[in-house]
Amino acid sequence: AQVDSSSTRRHGGLGIGLAIAKGVAQKLGAELSVRSRPGAGSTFTLALAPAAVRGAEFVDSLPAARAAARATPRATPPPGAAGNESKARILIAEDGADNQRLLRAILAKAGHAVTVVADGAEACRAIDDAIARGEPFDLVVMDMQMPVLDGYDAVAELRRRAVLVPVVACTAHALPEDRERCLAAGCTEYTTKPIDRRDLLEKVARCLTAASA
Numbered sequence: 001a002q003v004d005s006s007s008t009r010r011h012g013g014l015g016i017g018l019a020i021a022k023g024v025a026q027k028l029g030a031e032l033s034v035r036s037r038p039g040a041g042s043t044f045t046l047a048l049a050p051a052a053v054r055g056a057e058f059v060d061s062l063p064a065a066r067a068a069a070r071a072t073p074r075a076t077p078p079p080g081a082a083g084n085e086s087k088a089r090i091l092i093a094e095d096g097a098d099n100q101r102l103l104r105a106i107l108a109k110a111g112h113a114v115t116v117v118a119d120g121a122e123a124c125r126a127i128d129d130a131i132a133r134g135e136p137f138d139l140v141v142m143d144m145q146m147p148v149l150d151g152y153d154a155v156a157e158l159r160r161r162a163v164l165v166p167v168v169a170c171t172a173h174a175l176p177e178d179r180e181r182c183l184a185a186g187c188t189e190y191t192t193k194p195i196d197r198r199d200l201l202e203k204v205a206r207c208l209t210a211a212s213a
Contacts, residue, residue, distance in 0.1 A: 016172075018044075088138035088208050089130070092116045093123035093154065094170070095146045099195065103141060103170070106197050107204070119146040120154025127163060137165055139207055141200075144171040144182060152185040159186035166207035170195065 018034065025032040025046060036042040090112045092103045100116050107114050115137070117123050123140065130136050144151035155167050169182035172193040179190045188210075189203040 088112045088204075089135065090114050090204070091123060091126055091130075091137045091140045093118075093120060093140060093146065093151065094143040095119055096143070099143070099170075099193070102195055103200075106195070106200060107141070110201055110204075112204075120149030120151055120157075122148075123154050124149070124157055127158065127165065131163075138211065139204060140165055140167045141170050141204070142167050142187065144169055144173065151187075152181070155186040166211050168200070168203050168207060170200070 018032075022032045025048070028048065030046060030048040033045050033047075034042055035045075090107050092100065092107070092114060094100050094103060094116065095118045100118075104114050104116055115126060117126050120142075123142065127137060127140070142151040142155060146154075149157075151169060151171070155169075158165065158167070166188040167186065168189040168191060169185075169187040170191050170193065171178065171182065174192040182190045188207050191199050191203050
């Protein structure tokens with residue numbers, strides 16, 4: 001169970017990291033185990049056979065694999081890639097340091113000017129300050145679970161004050177009812193974690209296009 005499952009959690013983590021790591025290990029023919037003792041900590045052990053390490057190099061060295069890689073067409077840059085649209089001022093509200101860095105990197109590489117805050121209360125203040133300067137944000141990417149003020153309440157507060165900036169909800173809650181809850185709170189679009197670069201940029205481009213129409 002998650003230590004803090006509230007939408008204003010102060011203790012982060014969804015508890016999925018170990019499950020993901022175990023799945024990767026199993027695909028490599030390895031084994032991941034853990035020993036925990038209350039008050040002392042946990043020891044994680046990865047037993048990785050040398051054959052598993054060599055396996056990836058061996059497969060990549062096969063002529064068929066190399067030929068397939070050469071024959072695979074390069075993907076068309078998604079909407080929002082650098083050069084595909086005008087620069088926008090985007091606010092990221094996210095309390096996780098790793099996700100902050102990832103979101104900033106994706107959006108900055110797409111040519112946008114990015115500001116990052118760590119919770120919903122900071123997001124509301126940053127939006128107010130930007131409006132007062134005459135440089136309002138064009139879009140907000142909002143984590144829905146943050147300390148102090150969560151994304152749901154932050155978006156609801158903005159809409160209550162008639163701040164109509166587009167908001168893309170970015171959350172690890174991926175069920176249909178979670179999407180509906182985000183939209184009902186006032187979000188414009190919805191994307192899930194782990195962050196999918198293409199999906200995020202498509203949602204951002206869609207919101208920016210609609211806002212400028």
